[in-house]
Amino acid sequence: MRLDAPLSGESALIERIAARAEVAMPLPKGFAVQQAIGDDTAVIQANSHTLLWTSDMLVEGVHFRLGWIDPASLGWKALAVNLSDIAAMGGVPVGALLSIALTPEATGAWLDAFLEGWRECAQTYGVALLGGDTNRASQITVDVSVLGMVEGAPVLRKGARAGDWMLVTGALGASRAGLEALLAGESSRVDLTPHFRPVPRLQAGQLARQLGATAMMDLSDGLAADLPKLLRASGKGAVVHLAQLPVHPEAIRWAHYRGIEPALFAYAGGEDYELLITAPPDVAQQLLRQLPQQAGVPITAIGEVIDAPELWLEYPDGRRESPTLTGWDHFR
Amino acid sequence: MRLDAPLSGESALIERIAARAEVAMPLPKGFAVQQAIGDDTAVIQANSHTLLWTSDMLVEGVHFRLGWIDPASLGWKALAVNLSDIAAMGGVPVGALLSIALTPEATGAWLDAFLEGWRECAQTYGVALLGGDTNRASQITVDVSVLGMVEGAPVLRKGARAGDWMLVTGALGASRAGLEALLAGESSRVDLTPHFRPVPRLQAGQLARQLGATAMMDLSDGLAADLPKLLRASGKGAVVHLAQLPVHPEAIRWAHYRGIEPALFAYAGGEDYELLITAPPDVAQQLLRQLPQQAGVPITAIGEVIDAPELWLEYPDGRRESPTLTGWDHFR
Numbered sequence: 114m115r116l117d118a119p120l121s122g123e124s125a126l127i128e129r130i131a132a133r134a135e136v137a138m139p140l141p142k143g144f145a146v147q148q149a150i151g152d153d154t155a156v157i158q159a160n161s162h163t164l165l166w167t168s169d170m171l172v173e174g175v176h177f178r179l180g181w182i183d184p185a186s187l188g189w190k191a192l193a194v195n196l197s198d199i200a201a202m203g204g205v206p207v208g209a210l211l212s213i214a215l216t217p218e219a220t221g222a223w224l225d226a227f228l229e230g231w232r233e234c235a236q237t238y239g240v241a242l243l244g245g246d247t248n249r250a251s252q253i254t255v256d257v258s259v260l261g262m263v264e265g266a267p268v269l270r271k272g273a274r275a276g277d278w279m280l281v282t283g284a285l286g287a288s289r290a291g292l293e294a295l296l297a298g299e300s301s302r303v304d305l306t307p308h309f310r311p312v313p314r315l316q317a318g319q320l321a322r323q324l325g326a327t328a329m330m331d332l333s334d335g336l337a338a339d340l341p342k343l344l345r346a347s348g349k350g351a352v353v354h355l356a357q358l359p360v361h362p363e364a365i366r367w368a369h370y371r372g373i374e375p376a377l378f379a380y381a382g383g384e385d386y387e388l389l390i391t392a393p394p395d396v397a398q399q400l401l402r403q404l405p406q407q408a409g410v411p412i413t414a415i416g417e418v419i420d421a422p423e424l425w426l427e428y429p430d431g432r433r434e435s436p437t438l439t440g441w442d443h444f445r
Numbered sequence: 446m447r448l449d450a451p452l453s454g455e456s457a458l459i460e461r462i463a464a465r466a467e468v469a470m471p472l473p474k475g476f477a478v479q480q481a482i483g484d485d486t487a488v489i490q491a492n493s494h495t496l497l498w499t500s501d502m503l504v505e506g507v508h509f510r511l512g513w514i515d516p517a518s519l520g521w522k523a524l525a526v527n528l529s530d531i532a533a534m535g536g537v538p539v540g541a542l543l544s545i546a547l548t549p550e551a552t553g554a555w556l557d558a559f560l561e562g563w564r565e566c567a568q569t570y571g572v573a574l575l576g577g578d579t580n581r582a583s584q585i586t587v588d589v590s591v592l593g594m595v596e597g598a599p600v601l602r603k604g605a606r607a608g609d610w611m612l613v614t615g616a617l618g619a620s621r622a623g624l625e626a627l628l629a630g631e632s633s634r635v636d637l638t639p640h641f642r643p644v645p646r647l648q649a650g651q652l653a654r655q656l657g658a659t660a661m662m663d664l665s666d667g668l669a670a671d672l673p674k675l676l677r678a679s680g681k682g683a684v685v686h687l688a689q690l691p692v693h694p695e696a697i698r699w700a701h702y703r704g705i706e707p708a709l710f711a712y713a714g715g716e717d718y719e720l721l722i723t724a725p726p727d728v729a730q731q732l733l734r735q736l737p738q739q740a741g742v743p744i745t746a747i748g749e750v751i752d753a754p755e756l757w758l759e760y761p762d763g764r765r766e767s768p769t770l771t772g773w774d775h776f777r
Contacts, residue, residue, distance in 0.1 A: 127579060129556070129557075129560075130543070130556075130560060130574075130577075130579070131574075139571065140539060140540070140573070141537045141539060141594050142596075143493075143494065144539055144594065146540065146573060146575060149540075149573065149574070149575045149576060150574065150575070150576055150577075153576070154576065155540065155542065155575035155576040157539065157540065157575070157592070159491060159492075159494065159496075159539075159594075160491075160492055160493050160494060161475075161492050161493070162475065162491065162492060164491075164496075164592075166540075166542065166575065166576070166590075166592060167542075167576065168500075168542045168544050168576070168577055168578055168588070168590055169544075169578050170544040170545075170546060170578045170580050170586075170588060172546050172580050172581075172582045172586070174582070174583065175546075175580060175581055175582055176580070205473045207472060207473060207476055207489065207491075208472070208478065208481075208487065208489065208498075210487065210498065210499075210500045210590060211462070212500050212501075212502040212588045212590075213502075214502060214504050214507075214586060224461070224462075225461075228461075228462060239471065241472070241478060241481065242462075242463075242481070242482065243478060243481040243482070243487035243489070243498065244481060244482055244485070244486065244487040244498070244499065244500070245462075245482075245500055246500055246501050246502045246588070247459060247462070248502050248504050248507055248508070249504075249507055250504045250506070250507055250584060250586070251506065251583075251584055252582060252583055252584045252586075254502075254504070254546060254582070254584075254586045254588075256500070256502060256544045256578070256586075256588035258498075258500055258542060258544075258590040260489070260496075260498060260592070262473050262476065262491075264474075
């Protein structure tokens with residue numbers, strides 16, 4: 114896979130928005146923008162600390178279907194996916210805004226259950242709801258904005274260096290297995306929890322930042338779609354060792370049922386919300402030791418960063434292939 | 446109008462969200478929440494400065510109709526209404542996030558025109574686009590989040606004191622006249638600019654804060670709906686002198702055409718995005734002198750704050766009435 118090819122779909126749309134709407138602006142004294150469009154999270158230097166600022170929108174019929182996901186899980190997920198963006202920079206959440214457009218039927222028990230799931234996530238990760246907006250609509254839309262901070266520098270996508278190891282937290286593929294099972298009407302075949310209740314890796318992200326990770330992002334669109342974003346931002350390439358990918362047991366079961374190689378299924382993934390981390394070998398080894406101990410989060414080395422703008426998948430027999438697999442793209 | 450009665454509609458919904466989703470959370474060191482749900486804008490003390498954080502969602506078919514508003518005006522408006530929330534605290538904008546759900550037909554020329562209007566507003570008021578989210582949907586939804594800051598204390602809704610004067614910037618009613626004309630299919634009768642291109646009163650808000658305004662808010666739902674919010678937050682009441690209301694010429698024309706008393710039409714209003722300000726008489730007199738000179742914004746004294754939790758409209762003949770008029774409520 115060439116990493117310097119033109120973009121398509123959602124990425125192209127974002128480029129277009131950036132080109133047309135971005136304007137260079139003087140910020141208030143003490144404030145400076147370090148990262149704007151081009152990452153999931155904006156980074157703003159604000160006097161002595163750094164602000165992280167992200168938003169994610171979930172649209173009924175696109176990101177979720179009401180008959181599939183229960184409202185409490187949706188409330189959890191709407192907040193969790195934003196926290197995952199803060200985690201991916203090694204940040205600490207400050208608070209959240211919730212903007213929600215509701216159909217008339219959703220203003221009662223549905224909303225209560227949604228808020229119950231939201232609160233469960235908010236309490237687990239220590240995030241205050243600070244405001245937002247409520248509206249009516251013919252299609253439920255939830256847009257959540259989270260503000261976070263770091264003392265010092267956040268970890269961006271663009272810091273990967275040739276020779277760095279690539280690592281991922283947790284295990285991949287279970288959320289996509291859940292989605293595919295729902296789409297196929299066979300949801301009893303897999304555990305839907307990973308799809309409904311993603312876990313933001315806040316503590317792991319903070320630890321990775323402290324130990325010296327060079328680049329980081331959360332896997333929202335799947336490794337196949339997200340790894341190229343990190344590599345493009347860093348101006349680097351990578352070799353991924355397929356045999357080393359941590360494949361979730363639910364993903365293995367579903368991939369076998371569908372007759373797909375589990376590692377390729379996990380590589381495609383989608384909505385894993387695990388962290389993809391690059392770090393020099395010594396830091397990587399510390400991460401492999403300390404993340405499971407101190408954050409209770411499994412972590413696995415899956416490949417290396419290379420200088421050429423190319424992406425290679427290495428099979429167990431040593432054969433290398435340039436992947437054509439891609440992850441989720443809402444506009445494709 | 447009693448100001449201590451139970452809430453209904455959107456206000457009740459927001460209360461419900463606050464009751465169910467709000468959790469007391471320890472914030473990062475140096476950070477403290479000063480204002481959360483209950484205002485349009487969250488206020489966060491962040492070391493040496495104060496952050497202002499707001500979001501506003503516009504839904505196709507609810508806040509706008511595609512056949513009525515041109516996409517460039519919608520782009521302007523989506524940003525301007527958020528800047529108005531920052532203005533209402535006397536703040537300076539830092540940047541914006543744009544989350545947009547698009548129908549397939551809207552990803553081309555429609556989006557380009559939307560972004561052109563956005564950029565026009567962004568350049569006028571010095572606001573950088575720092576990120577966001579793009580999605581597809583069957584109904585266009587735009588959710589904008591703006592971060593602002595003040596050095597020192599922002600002006601909140603809750604600071605009004607008995608004896609304060611009440612003032613409003615600009616003139617009221619023109620946006621509602623535009624909306625009603627559109628609804629009636631008689632849009633050629635009024636100038637739609639005030640409805641399509643609201644002007645955030647950033648400079649006026651900053652000046653009002655510096656001079657010592659005690660409470661402030663922007664008039665998004667109309668004076669009839671918003672004034673009670675400010676008074677409830679402050680635990681006060683007010684007398685409004687109808688004859689003193691600054692009624693926009695377009696509102697006068699439309700009100701006459703519809704056979705409504707123009708001052709009452711302007712009092713109901715909606716989407717004026719002018720500032721409602723309270724201040725002790727000496728500060729109020731400074732505001733009346735300096736706002737037109739220094740910010741180029743007209744300002745008018747319209748009444749006084751009183752201690753009793755009651756709202757009175759005073760007619761030119763001295764007769765007082767408790768208003769039953771209300772402004773916009775998306776859930777009524």
